[in-house]
Amino acid sequence: MSTPADTTSGAETAPTSAVEQRLAELGLTLPEVAAPVASYVPAVISGNHVYTSGQLPFINGKLEATGKVSTGTEGHADEPTVSPEDAQRFAAVCAVNALAAVKSVIGDLDRITRIVKVVGFVSSEPSFTGQPGVINGASDLLGRVLGDAGQHARSAVGVSVLPLDSPVEVELIAEFS
Numbered sequence: 001m002s003t004p005a006d007t008t009s010g011a012e013t014a015p016t017s018a019v020e021q022r023l024a025e026l027g028l029t030l031p032e033v034a035a036p037v038a039s040y041v042p043a044v045i046s047g048n049h050v051y052t053s054g055q056l057p058f059i060n061g062k063l064e065a066t067g068k069v070s071t072g073t074e075g076h077a078d079e080p081t082v083s084p085e086d087a088q089r090f091a092a093v094c095a096v097n098a099l100a101a102v103k104s105v106i107g108d109l110d111r112i113t114r115i116v117k118v119v120g121f122v123s124s125e126p127s128f129t130g131q132p133g134v135i136n137g138a139s140d141l142l143g144r145v146l147g148d149a150g151q152h153a154r155s156a157v158g159v160s161v162l163p164l165d166s167p168v169e170v171e172l173i174a175e176f177s
Contacts, residue, residue, distance in 0.1 A: 091137030094170035
């Protein structure tokens with residue numbers, strides 16, 4: 001299983017911001033912004049906020065796992081499943097990918113003054129209720145790299161399926177100066 005540390009981009013360069021330095025201390029680097037899989041852009045600015053599109057857990061340009069998040073007691077045996085622990089790690093990858101999308105439109109992650117809202121989607125069977133724990137992967141990562149500015153409002157939603165059969169998807173709203 002790959003970890004968010006595998007989200008490195010092809011070019012190894014020194015971190016350019018304090019936020020990127022904290023990512024580096026966690027063994028992470030910002031990847032290239034994921035190419036949209038449909039008709040949208042990865043992030044837009046409105047006023048002093050950046051709204052990201054939903055970010056999938058692409059690692060080196062591909063999904064490391066697909067399927068529904070399950071403890072193993074839900075769903076059908078013939079469907080691919082992802083453990084809640086792995087899904088939590090994938091949610092952290094989504095958060096790193098969202099930060100890359102933010103950087104693509106504001107240039108410097110140190111301009112972030114607050115993560116206002118995180119919305120996380122978890123592909124899961126109707127009987128799975130661990131969505132908040134899965135999305136903690138994204139929330140915890142944002143708190144570690146942004147400190148108090150990473151504390152946010154949040155929704156964690158269970159859905160029947162996500163694009164490309166991804167187990168998780170995360171979007172965020174960031175305020176910047």
